[in-house]
Amino acid sequence: MTDSTAMHCVPGLPGQIDAFEFARRGRSQAGVFSVHRLQRLLDGLADQPSVELVALDEAPKDPGLVRYVLIGQLNASGRPQLVLRVQAKLLLECQRCLGPMVLSVDRQTAFDLVRREADLGEESFDEDSLDEPEKIVGSRQFEVLDLIEDELILEVPYVPRHEQCTDMVETGSDDSEDDSGEERPSPFAVLEQLKTKR
Ligand SMILES: [Zn+2]
Numbered sequence: 791m792t793d794s795t796a797m798h799c800v801p802g803l804p805g806q807i808d809a810f811e812f813a814r815r816g817r818s819q820a821g822v823f824s825v826h827r828l829q830r831l832l833d834g835l836a837d838q839p840s841v842e843l844v845a846l847d848e849a850p851k852d853p854g855l856v857r858y859v860l861i862g863q864l865n866a867s868g869r870p871q872l873v874l875r876v877q878a879k880l881l882l883e884c885q886r887c888l889g890p891m892v893l894s895v896d897r898q899t900a901f902d903l904v905r906r907e908a909d910l911g912e913e914s915f916d917e918d919s920l921d922e923p924e925k926i927v928g929s930r931q932f933e934v935l936d937l938i939e940d941e942l943i944l945e946v947p948y949v950p951r952h953e954q955c956t957d958m959v960e961t962g963s964d965d966s967e968d969d970s971g972e973e974r975p976s977p978f979a980v981l982e983q984l985k986t987k988r
Pocket residue numbers: 884885886887888889951952954955956
């Protein structure tokens with residue numbers, strides 16, 4: 791497969807493609823755009839920063855941008871296929887400490903194109919089918935943006951959490967066996983000191 795990291799990346803939203811022709815002719819396109827264009831994704835996220843479309847080759851190294859590479863090709867059995875790589879950094883809110891966390895997404899998926907819903911077949915969960923490409927219905931007005939958004943939505947965890955909450959604020963009302971209480975002056979002790987100084 792083409793090395794997708796080396797592809798020229800242009801700013802702007804992906805438009806519609808003729809999915810079958812795109813695959814048959816082995817076309818490819820790459821681009822970068824603001825995450826603010828993905829309304830369905832944003833509905834489930836914290837506020838994302840607005841960033842300028844700069845340093846395209848490295849984008850997105852900061853939250854706010856989505857980079858994609860779409861490659862059309864024929865699969866091993868000669869059927870049209872789209873390979874989509876999506877890279878983004880999404881800002882999430884950790885559900886344990888409520889602090890911000892950055893989710894790095896770098897997802898590549900191969901989709902076999904079919905003509906009709908009926909050709910999608912039954913979703914199969916056999917182990918053999920795990921490595922098989924997903925199937926999607928292609929069209930002559932195929933919305934690449936929707937596919938990119940779907941891929942990003944799949945990456946967002948249902949309950950985002952830091953692996954380790956470093957800035958976690960101790961609430962004090964927990965029942966942990968924390969014996970550091972002796973070292974910290976209690977607020978009442980501090981009050982006592984203030985009183986005696988008067
Ligand atoms: Zn956290």
